Amino acid sequence: MHSWVDGQPVDSVPLKDRGLAYGDGLFETIAVKAGQPLLLDRHLQRLNEGCRRLALVADHGVIRSEVLAYAVALGDGILKLILTRGDSLRGYGLNPGAPVRRILQGSAPATYPPAHGVEGIRLFPCATRLAEQPLLAGLKHLNRLEQVLARAEWQDADHAEGLMLDMSGRVIEGVFSNLFLVRNGLLLTSDLSRCGVAGVMRAELLAQAQALGIPVVVADVSVEQLRQADEVFVCNSVYGIWPVRGCAAMSWPVGPLTRKLQGIVRALLDI
């Protein structure tokens, strides 16, 4: 279906848009089922936090209404919401008169092989490292060249995702997923205060685990901890959870906590 730009059916943005010029903006990729945007509150919460940290002044009521209306029109699929700092004057300086630009794009539902969730996947060990930038860490902003370079490292179908470390060698996340480990019944995911994208599904799983009384830790994760994990899985708000079977010479079984959380997520995403 047609994209919307500031509520109008338009398929392009002006060349002066700061999203194009500088990657000056944020995005959300939202699964839509039967006209409902899934995990909408968490998506909008992250967007709101991103706006606050990047000093993007947006009308969040309008954004929510538009997303809801667009989702109804889309029915089933993926809704991508981009927010940019509008048009540029010259140079990096802000243009206080330029309103934020709202972009909504719809596409067909994701078509990942169901086996990814059933049998698990292998992670490609990406050589591309994540730079450490606390001012941008956690945000789903439009500066994504590191992910582009990492995703270009493998083409084979044997790897469904890639593993990314930071410059100091800490385990951070997948290219388009967050990563969780299970060890002795404890659920562990990487601290994202220096780099990484704080995923909506990650936030949901942290909340669900706490509600279930599963002990959860958010902390720095080493490759050694990853190697010694009892279970490993990746997640995002579109595909849910994929168990991870291996990465390079490391391997893990698909374990009971992964399966339990998959059940919860399946209900959430209705998949």
Add this chain to the structure above:
Amino acid sequence: MHSWVDGQPVDSVPLKDRGLAYGDGLFETIAVKAGQPLLLDRHLQRLNEGCRRLALVADHGVIRSEVLAYAVALGDGILKLILTRGDSLRGYGLNPGAPVRRILQGSAPATYPPAHGVEGIRLFPCATRLAEQPLLAGLKHLNRLEQVLARAEWQDADHAEGLMLDMSGRVIEGVFSNLFLVRNGLLLTSDLSRCGVAGVMRAELLAQAQALGIPVVVADVSVEQLRQADEVFVCNSVYGIWPVRGCAAMSWPVGPLTRKLQGIVRALLDI
């Protein structure tokens, strides 16, 4: 004048463009005088290097011809050239079928106060640090949120540029300039292998200094070295050279080597 997209007079890009989606591309800002793009070979050389490192396949002959033709039509002003990885499929994965998109935009000549070059400027000491990412260092790519955040740190007219350090506290560059120090007749500029943009004017000055027999060093620069410098200046390919008089509690005189290089640059830029 009208912008060109792939040689056609168009003022927008499709929403699927990877420049918008991920900042997946490069740009050059080229001064144009009397229909001539200045320092064109150096701009295209950096663009070429960026394409090589980001695996962007472009026809550089077509790019050169278009820039030359556009500059003639522009006359006097600023030509901004953006190259993006064309349209996205879904996600970060490359779309091997999508050609690179060429965008040319023209604007009026820069209007910086002449006093910046005559009397020198003050640098705002930016709190925003540059993350260290060797894979992207030196390139003028479209992921520029750090510069956006840094430039938003000051609004007063007392500061014409900002000083940016890296995460380790090294002195790197201005927000839209490179930085040079002079100490005991030696010209020193920061190594940009971890972060920073390797400016076209920086490259030109390094070459000019060598041709003049001025000893030149490209190395890590500390704040202490900056403080103890005999002269400090910033440069870019649009405004040339601005002497730096101060930054926070540090101050420097406008010195003879700065004035000598300003003379050379003025001839190059015909300003």
